Amino acid sequence: MAENYSTTYSYSIVTSQRLHQWLKTTLLVFSLLIVVAGSGMAQDVAVGQATATVLATLTVSATAALAFGNVYQGVTSTIANNNASAGVFTITGAASSGIMIFMALPNYVALADGSDRMTISFSSTDASVDTLGAGNPTTMAAGSGFQNINPHNFPAAAVIGAGGTTNIYLGGKVLPTIDQTAGAYTGDIILTVAYTGN
Amino acid sequence: MRRIRRLFIGVTLSFLLAAGSTAQTITVNNDLVFGDMFPGVPKTISKYTAGAAAEFNVRGTNGAEVSIQFTLPTKMTKIGVSIQMIFFNTDCAVDTRPNPIQASPLFDNLNPWSTLLYRIGVQGLTIYLGGTVVPRIVQPPGAYTADITLTVAYTGA
Structure with missing residues (x-):
């Protein structure tokens, strides 16, 4: 037991x-x-976002050259900015957006071989900015942008038209000398356009 | 039995300690919204801009210190393309007041690239973040996005 x-x-x-x-x-x-659960609550992570919408890229094209045609020695030739021979530049981008326009204008046009030059000048009313985008300098309507403005100083309030297009019409004057060498003269007109961000 | 009782007390204490600190939560009140951007034109969103600056709200134990750490993007993307992003060392602000004021936050001009240490207020803690994007002149149009990750943790202090 x-x-x-x-x-x-x-x-x-x-x-x-x-x-x-x-x-x-x-x-x-x-x-x-419990400890693991407790420590798991000691941190939190959140993910926010950065977002942006990039608008249409600007494009600039020289639609028509400022064409003086045949000129005579010693005879000044002028093309108005509402003439069919006016230079035409077409700008496309985000509709109604502010743009800065700068035009580098030549002081002369020259023969291809550089053997002679001819003076070219632009007055303070030789340009127009057409925001209706018609692209035809002869039919620009009053109030559709800026008419007869200085191509050396475009207005700060210029915009891309509501249709996404703006045209610039450019006139000018050439002054051939009395002994100007016969031939085809050319010069570059450089248009620079940038968004203002407005 | 004594050992068992001690263990129960230990477990209970552990539970109380764990339950005593409120878990912090982060709410994204607002994304960093740049809106419409023009190619070639940099755009900055100020941390003071309500509705556009990023805004996060952290809730947790009043008075507890937390570490705040961003994982910031260096670019925004859409399929195949990107935009450069910049966060400057003053782009962040923190406000621990019950009624935070975005236009004049309590702790201003903070570096979002550094770990920040602040104590949670009665109504939590609000974090503001601004930034800059630099689109190229030929930046393809479209919607771009990037993630901004915010990690908040109690430091124990």
Whole structure:
């Protein structure tokens, strides 16, 4: 009996130790889970966005050259900016956007071989800016932009037309000398246009 | 039994400690919106501009210090093309007041490239971010986007 009693007691101790070990392990895991959960809440990440919409790129093209045609030695020739022979530049871009216009105008035109030059000049009313985009200098309507303005100083309020196009018409004057060499004279007119951001 | 009781107390304390600090949450109140841009014309959005500057709100335990860290993009993209982005070292601001004022934030001209440390206020903490984009003259038209990631964490201080 004593032996039996002793055996039962040992079993009881082992059971209690296992239960204690199990409880200990369970509680430790539980604690770890809480700590892990707690530390997981200690940081948050948010993703915002940067957004932008880029408008149409500006394009500039020389649609028609300022063509004086045949001129005579010693006889000045003038082309008005509303003449069919006026120079035409076409600008396209974002409708109604502000643009800066700068024109680099030549002081002379020259023969291809450079052997002679002919003076060319531009008055303070030789340009027009047509925001209706008709592209025809002879039909520019009053109020459709800026008429008879200085090609050396375009207005700061110039815009791309509501249809996405603006035309510039350019007149000018050539002054051949009395001994001007016969031949075809040319000169570059460089138009630079940039968005103002307005 | 004593050991078990101690363990229970330990677990309970752990639970209380974990539950005692409110988890912080970030809300994106506003994206950084540049709107329409002209090719070749750089555009800057000030951090003071409501509705255009990025605005984040952080909620959490009042008085607890948090670290604020941005992961900033260097370009905005659409398919195949990108626009350069610039964030200057004064483009960020933080306001911990209950009623933050974007036009004159409490902590101004902060560097968004650095980790910032501030304490959460009663109504949380508001972060403002401005930026600049530099489109090329021949920048293809269209909608461009970039992600701005904000990570906020308690420092324990």
